[in-house]
Amino acid sequence: MVSENCYDVTKYPTGNPREDIGAVINNIIADIKNRQAVVDVNDGGKPGSVIYIPPGDYRLVTQVVIDVSYLKIVGSGHGFTSSSIRFNTPVGELAHWHEVWPGGSRILVDISPEAADGEAAGAAFYVKRNGNPRISSVEFADFCIDGLHFIDDGSGQDDAENTYRNGKTGIYVGSANDSFRITGMGLIYLEHGVTVHDADALAIDNNFIAECGNCIELKGMGQASRIANNFVGAGYRGHSIYAENYAGILVSSNNVFPRGASSVHFSGVVRSSVTGNRFHSFYPGMLVFAANCCENLVSSNHFLRDREPWAPMQKYDNGLDDLFGLLQIDGSNNSLIANHISHTIDTQYIKPPAAKPVIINVVSGSGNYIANNHIVATTEIPQKDGSDTPNSACFSTQVSALLSIGNSTSLDVTTVLVQKASVRNTVLDSGNAEQVVMDRTVNAFRGTPAPGQ
Amino acid sequence: MVSENCYDVTKYPTGNPREDIGAVINNIIADIKNRQAVVDVNDGGKPGSVIYIPPGDYRLVTQVVIDVSYLKIVGSGHGFTSSSIRFNTPVGELAHWHEVWPGGSRILVDISPEAADGEAAGAAFYVKRNGNPRISSVEFADFCIDGLHFIDDGSGQDDAENTYRNGKTGIYVGSANDSFRITGMGLIYLEHGVTVHDADALAIDNNFIAECGNCIELKGMGQASRIANNFVGAGYRGHSIYAENYAGILVSSNNVFPRGASSVHFSGVVRSSVTGNRFHSFYPGMLVFAANCCENLVSSNHFLRDREPWAPMQKYDNGLDDLFGLLQIDGSNNSLIANHISHTIDTQYIKPPAAKPVIINVVSGSGNYIANNHIVATTEIPQKDGSDTPNSACFSTQVSALLSIGNSTSLDVTTVLVQKASVRNTVLDSGNAEQVVMDRTVNAFRGTPAPGQ
Amino acid sequence: MVSENCYDVTKYPTGNPREDIGAVINNIIADIKNRQAVVDVNDGGKPGSVIYIPPGDYRLVTQVVIDVSYLKIVGSGHGFTSSSIRFNTPVGELAHWHEVWPGGSRILVDISPEAADGEAAGAAFYVKRNGNPRISSVEFADFCIDGLHFIDDGSGQDDAENTYRNGKTGIYVGSANDSFRITGMGLIYLEHGVTVHDADALAIDNNFIAECGNCIELKGMGQASRIANNFVGAGYRGHSIYAENYAGILVSSNNVFPRGASSVHFSGVVRSSVTGNRFHSFYPGMLVFAANCCENLVSSNHFLRDREPWAPMQKYDNGLDDLFGLLQIDGSNNSLIANHISHTIDTQYIKPPAAKPVIINVVSGSGNYIANNHIVATTEIPQKDGSDTPNSACFSTQVSALLSIGNSTSLDVTTVLVQKASVRNTVLDSGNAEQVVMDRTVNAFRGTPAPGQ
Incomplete structure (x- = not known):
């Protein structure tokens, strides 16, 4: 580990990032909070950390809950490709394709929320903190969040992969926040890409957020x-x-x-x-x-x-x-x-x-x-x-x-x-x-x- | 060390970056100059280096002096939070706060210059080189420079933290330069954030430079x-x-x-x-x-x-x-x-x-x-x-x-x-x-x- | 190695990146294809990789051929300096210069194509893949591609370094592609900087592409x-x-x-x-x-x-x-x-x-x-x-x-x-x-x- 505040999800001793990167990142956040427990030590003490996600496929079963400031989660590839084209291509043709899934530092969102639980329940990354100050300077950069599939919407069209519905959200910020940055990300096949409440000085730059419901x-x-400077394109709904x-x-x-x-x-x-x-x-x-x-x-x-x-x-x-x-x-x-x-x-x-x-x-x-x-x-x-x-x-x-x-x-x-x-x-x-x-x-x-x- | 031209301030053998990151970086620059001493070796020879600052709190007592081209100093977090709100909040409330200082890859500027010494004297990072060519492609990216406090301005207001004065500058470039980049930085509570003389093709992009005098x-x-694409907001002066x-x-x-x-x-x-x-x-x-x-x-x-x-x-x-x-x-x-x-x-x-x-x-x-x-x-x-x-x-x-x-x-x-x-x-x-x-x-x-x- | 999908050209066991980084990167790409051979494994299987080029001088003799999606090649310095000024400065003055070449993570393009072979033949990086889907999300970031010299154009001007001709191209994309990113690069003294055919959702942002023919x-x-957000400036032709x-x-x-x-x-x-x-x-x-x-x-x-x-x-x-x-x-x-x-x-x-x-x-x-x-x-x-x-x-x-x-x-x-x-x-x-x-x-x-x- 380069420094105590630098984490790599593939090197963290607890949890298996291939099976559930959500649990691994939550463990890391717990470690940060444990190590950075005092509010003011020598004019500092809570600098946060960086969590690196190398290129690879990582399933996310457990929702990541972020309640520490100055956390940066960063990958090495936005990994966008068109899943929409792929899902509208006959299986016979697909057999000849070079690849069929998005890539890069890619998170496969396996959360399957009940609609009744609301948007936050379906979020891969859920940021929320009460009290003061507002949570600040959380950064997401250069990785891919892939909702994998859309699901049937009950319309009788039998066209599940084109419904833009699956109850999944990439990043959901639920409480007041300051100076967040979401940059270089690839978000795909999510019902909601990025949803942020009560933002101050939020930057959403240079992302590729497409083939999402919203x-x-x-x-x-x-x-x-x-x-x-984003590429953006939602579904028809x-x-x-x-x-x-x-x-x-x-x-x-x-x-x-x-x-x-x-x-x-x-x-x-x-x-x-x-x-x-x-x-x-x-x-x-x-x-x-x-x-x-x-x-x-x-x-x-x-x-x-x-x-x-x-x-x-x-x-x-x-x-x-x-x-x-x-x-x-x-x-x-x-x-x-x-x-x-x-x-x-x-x-x-x-x-x-x-x-x-x-x-x-x-x-x-x-x-x-x-x-x-x-x-x-x-x-x-x-x-x-x-x-x-x-x-x-x-x-x-x-x-x-x-x-x-x-x-x-x-x-x-x-x-x-x-x-x-x-x-x-x-x-x-x-x-x-x-x-x-x-x-x-x-x-x-x-x-x-x-x-x- | 990944490569001879990649430094991490927390791994460098000389100096303690927690106590004085300035001395550490100056040592690194001396090492670069020592290793890259010949002007033209096999069509190259002076590629510069990258210096990484992991998330953490680092005091800077000694001014960093940069006189080599192609030096990139990079962190993993701009770490902005509002110090202005914090310093205008009663101490009693602060006791309940999650954190009170900026974070990320954070440099605490401990230089206390005499006003008579001029702006350069109060700079955390001072870039200057005489002769030809102009110093080129120095890059600052993704870290935080925090001036910590403003000081009383003699106005009798007894409102020191709102004066926007402390004689400190984040980055001061004092000689002609080419193709510099300052990106993704967080600069806060400095009397001057970034001051650049005689720039050609300078990029100042995607920074958060606020609660600075200028x-x-x-x-x-x-x-x-x-x-x-910056967030910028100076003091009233x-x-x-x-x-x-x-x-x-x-x-x-x-x-x-x-x-x-x-x-x-x-x-x-x-x-x-x-x-x-x-x-x-x-x-x-x-x-x-x-x-x-x-x-x-x-x-x-x-x-x-x-x-x-x-x-x-x-x-x-x-x-x-x-x-x-x-x-x-x-x-x-x-x-x-x-x-x-x-x-x-x-x-x-x-x-x-x-x-x-x-x-x-x-x-x-x-x-x-x-x-x-x-x-x-x-x-x-x-x-x-x-x-x-x-x-x-x-x-x-x-x-x-x-x-x-x-x-x-x-x-x-x-x-x-x-x-x-x-x-x-x-x-x-x-x-x-x-x-x-x-x-x-x-x-x-x-x-x-x-x-x- | 941080992760199996993270490569550093200076650490790869096959080839010498100082003498021919092209051969090294081609070896790495072969390794990626070998390791990521199956189209669909557990909803993934082909996430690509990141290849890191630390600051340094790297000759490129062998053209890099990229035919995998989600490949990111990244350095730590765009390394631009004006070669045009340098080549128009008398040798006597140059003797006093601090440095004479570009720097950063710098690739010295040693390919010398025959004009008859076309632009692709002179490319340092050649991206091409047939079939479906289009190659996606290849990224080039934060390094320098230097063509070194221009050559005499037969005009009789005896002014070779000002001809903007040498048959070299920095990045040449020859087939349909999606969601590519070229960011933060420095390209210099190439007859063609970046040439992309048949792009969809291509981002060319924040680069320094100057003193190139085109x-x-x-x-x-x-x-x-x-x-x-680029700095751009071609030659007079x-x-x-x-x-x-x-x-x-x-x-x-x-x-x-x-x-x-x-x-x-x-x-x-x-x-x-x-x-x-x-x-x-x-x-x-x-x-x-x-x-x-x-x-x-x-x-x-x-x-x-x-x-x-x-x-x-x-x-x-x-x-x-x-x-x-x-x-x-x-x-x-x-x-x-x-x-x-x-x-x-x-x-x-x-x-x-x-x-x-x-x-x-x-x-x-x-x-x-x-x-x-x-x-x-x-x-x-x-x-x-x-x-x-x-x-x-x-x-x-x-x-x-x-x-x-x-x-x-x-x-x-x-x-x-x-x-x-x-x-x-x-x-x-x-x-x-x-x-x-x-x-x-x-x-x-x-x-x-x-x-x-």
């Missing part, structure tokens, strides 16, 4: 946190990035891919930023501000919505129709500035049929400022239906769909709709007079100029 | 550097991010919280970017461009100024009044585009009394381009005065203040003021004709449209 | 990738960031410095983002969208073009003249919003002589949206010619040039030129009626207001 969820209330009652969040430079019922869903979030992200979705409601979100900035983002091109998932969606708004805003004094929004869909898939899709839908509140957004709406180039394409060809199917722009035609949309309940908004250069629908006696408007004017 | 200071002259005579800096995706006399202060800085940041401040002067800053871009940032809600700090501020400008610009050809600015303050706290606060104040120069900034000015919801709230409840106090937007009313402000000394500026869609004050015969203007126009 | 090249076709036939790329927060024939060159790229970057170039054609790039967003970037101030490189350029466009756009429905563009050059260096430089040149396509770009064009302050400055003073020469803004005068330019082939574009607030040249009967226009209007 990816990143900030709950309770909190402030001054950052979700940046869930949120890619969700926050409620937070202030001062920075959602920046993420590449958020489908499916995801939403790319970003804020509820009662204020004074936060969504900037410089690339969002891709298959459904309306890519960005939702609900429950009076105020004074947020949405700028320099690229939004793309097209239709699911991959056959195994075409039967699913998030249930919203094209009148919901690709972006829906409930709240006041928000800023939507300098975004590019591409909306491309063949008219046959518009819901309700023959509707004119709404891109930005302001449903309530006042004082929102919507300026210099470039909205490009086109009918999609019909793709071949995919039924003759092997499901394993998800990548080429998706990229081909994305690249096939050449001879699309423009689609008639409402670029901005301000509902009657909302007033004193300003809409500038985000569509012409036909495309922007609102009461101009109570909202300010300047249409994008047209040629020849 | 956080990041770039001095001398330099270019092409990046300050990104100091700068969160400061630069002078630099070109081509990218300040991006930082979450800068109060207090900080400024969030960003540039002096003579040119052709640099401040984009995609979230800034929160309690005082005017959040962003200051001084001494003829030119051709800089400020875009897609979220600025929020409200009033200090936490009782122990309400007696301090940065001394500026609301006519100074929340952003003050001295210089030419700068661009301020697509920012959201929230300014919320109860009228009783406006200084001078009954003044109309200025948001963007252009004090000199010409050719600045100020467009599509959304300025939201409101009176703050009166909070309870906090005197009955325990000081340890800083988090809930702050978040409650931030979230309490509901029934605020709008505040009359000057959104843009262009002083007479400044001409040929362009102000577009950043306020109406009453809110933008300037000589329109020498500056260009287009007001934000009003409803019904 | 830095980052995405080829074939791919999607949903990120190039963020090559691309700093290049992509072809990709969708959903996010190029974010990079600091791209000269020289580079282009800072960003996209060919047939769609629905991608270039946001929040700082670009600096010495030539026209900083950003090129070729071959029908569509629906891309370019926002919140800082572009600076000035003249090469460093004597040894003043004889080179990328061959383009000032009518090419500092940014050239071939494609439809792109968005250029909220960028700052500084163009500063002494009139004597404009090509063709007396031409009016073009800043944004839309050469084909339709529906592009160009709004709120602030274009600052000035004549450069004449610098001393540099002939009396030592070449090693590259840093001070460059920074002095950048900072010398004071008394520049404005330069007459075409801020936006829309060629006849391109229609239905919208140009707003990006220049006045004289500065924006296009057919206003088929394109929409609103000029930046002038003072007194």
Whole structure:
């Protein structure tokens, strides 16, 4: 052992990390608490520890419970691969595959909670501490948490591996916390990837959190946190990035891919930023501000919505129709500035049929400022239906769909709709007079100029 | 030892890292120089080394002096916790706390310099090398530098731990340098966090530098550097991010919280970017461009100024009044585009009394381009005065203040003021004709449209 | 050895990493494949491994061939220093230098491929695997790949070390791949830094890739990738960031410095983002969208073009003249919003002589949206010619040039030129009626207001 505060799960004398890494890590945490028992020794005494998980497969049967500050759990590989493609590939094809499971420093979550026990019960890593101070500087870095399988959802679809449900959570933080870091992780096939309550100065950076029911969820209330430079993509039921009652969040430079019922869903979030992200979705409601979100900035983002091109998932969606708004805003004094929004869909898939899709839908509140957004709406180039394409060809199917722009035609949309309940908004250069629908006696408007004017 | 170029401070045979990690690291550096003495051996010969600091408490009595390139000093934990909350909590409460000090791979700075010796004398890590080439690729990663205490400032306030003064600096780079990296660090209770002179291609990324008198200071002259994805928050006297005579800096995706006399202060800085940041401040002067800053871009940032809600700090501020400008610009050809600015303050706290606060104040120069900034000015919801709230409840106090937007009313402000000394500026869609004050015969203007126009 | 899946190149029993680290790593990969031979054992079985390269100089004679997923190769130092300055410094001066080579965990690429063998033959690291699934989660982190020398290019210039040619590539990925990460690397003096074909969810973050012929090249076709927070700067012949036939790329927060024939060159790229970057170039054609790039967003970037101030490189350029466009756009429905563009050059260096430089040149396509770009064009302050400055003073020469803004005068330019082939574009607030040249009967226009209007 390099130092008394450096642990390696494969070298710890108690427990077998291959069979239950959870028990091993809990033993290590008990050892840390035992060794670092005094609150203040010579201006210190509780520096925490680092626990290393070498590359390998480790089953987790016992939930890890973290109640010490300054604990860093670190691996050497995020280990992401697409389990979704694998589970939608015929067994016959799989026989020729090089590998079928994620890898790296990989934790196989074997917890099978009862739904009644709640999310925390299904968490591989559960952080909770009462009292003061808030638990601080717990770090998760560079390892993989794999929920292995989704389970049947009772819908009768007989499509268990595509339900995005299994009651498992990767990391669940249940009490107020400060200066946590979740970086470089790979999270996959979990119903919830990362759920954090009551965070202050939380960093969720450079992770790969995909093929999870929900990816990143900030709950309770909190402030001054950052979700940046992640690859994220939830299931069709869930949120890619969700926050409620937070202030001062920075959602920046993420590449958020489908499916995801939403790319970003804020509820009662204020004074936060969504900037410089690339969002891709298959459904309306890519960005939702609900429950009076105020004074947020949405700028320099690229939004793309097209239709699911991959056959195994075409039967699913998030249930919203094209009148919901690709972006829906409930709240006041928000800023939507300098975004590019591409909306491309063949008219046959518009819901309700023959509707004119709404891109930005302001449903309530006042004082929102919507300026210099470039909205490009086109009918999609019909793709071949995919039924003759092997499901394993998800990548080429998706990229081909994305690249096939050449001879699309423009689609008639409402670029901005301000509902009657909302007033004193300003809409500038985000569509012409036909495309922007609102009461101009109570909202300010300047249409994008047209040629020849 | 894994390799001759890998050191662990706890395993090095000379010195005791618990008592003086500075002496140990200096011994290691001497060993590196001794072993890597020849400039060019078989196309190499001076690859440097890595020095590992395991989690633990390490006093630093002797200043570390770094004069070799390619030295990486790395720990396993940034170890941040709020010492400010702790030092403002009654001793009686502290008795029940889980821990009271920062942690991780933590260096306790025991240097007590005389003020007359200058900043370098108080630095835990002092980098300096004369001659050619510039010292290159020194890296600091993932450890904690803790200044432990602030000291009385002679003001008679008897509030030593809130002075942000102790003469200590975390990392001080005193000579020209190239391709340095400071990442993942935790810096706390230092009068100066990171001070770098004459940098080229410096990266300061993903750090937690807070509760320091000043956080990041770039001095001398330099270019092409990046300050990104940090959590930063200086004391009420100091700068969160400061630069002078630099070109081509990218300040991006930082979450800068109060207090900080400024969030960003540039002096003579040119052709640099401040984009995609979230800034929160309690005082005017959040962003200051001084001494003829030119051709800089400020875009897609979220600025929020409200009033200090936490009782122990309400007696301090940065001394500026609301006519100074929340952003003050001295210089030419700068661009301020697509920012959201929230300014919320109860009228009783406006200084001078009954003044109309200025948001963007252009004090000199010409050719600045100020467009599509959304300025939201409101009176703050009166909070309870906090005197009955325990000081340890800083988090809930702050978040409650931030979230309490509901029934605020709008505040009359000057959104843009262009002083007479400044001409040929362009102000577009950043306020109406009453809110933008300037000589329109020498500056260009287009007001934000009003409803019904 | 910490664990069976953790390797250290200096401890592996077969081969000598100082003489040929390539052979050692290939032996390790063979061992991994031998040990992890079964596709599915107990829900796992192929977690991959981590290979550690301690700081040191390691020659690479044998190309590393990677065909296993979840392999992480990691060092402890990116080791960048400027070889360009060193090779342009007289030998007499070098005798006094502290060090002359890059360092850190440094690989010296000794492969000398025949040009006829193609790029892959000259790669230090060659990743390729056929069949399914795509190779996943290979990671390169925190080490240095040094091509050592450039070679004579037959031009008769007798300036071999400045040719940016040697047939060497740092990392070459030749087959479809998923969730790769290239982070924290230092790449130098390679004709090609990183070349990746057919990537999905690739992350190229926080690297230092400079003084390479080309830095980052995405080829074939791919999607949903990120190039963020890098320092990048190619040679005058090559691309700093290049992509072809990709969708959903996010190029974010990079600091791209000269020289580079282009800072960003996209060919047939769609629905991608270039946001929040700082670009600096010495030539026209900083950003090129070729071959029908569509629906891309370019926002919140800082572009600076000035003249090469460093004597040894003043004889080179990328061959383009000032009518090419500092940014050239071939494609439809792109968005250029909220960028700052500084163009500063002494009139004597404009090509063709007396031409009016073009800043944004839309050469084909339709529906592009160009709004709120602030274009600052000035004549450069004449610098001393540099002939009396030592070449090693590259840093001070460059920074002095950048900072010398004071008394520049404005330069007459075409801020936006829309060629006849391109229609239905919208140009707003990006220049006045004289500065924006296009057919206003088929394109929409609103000029930046002038003072007194």
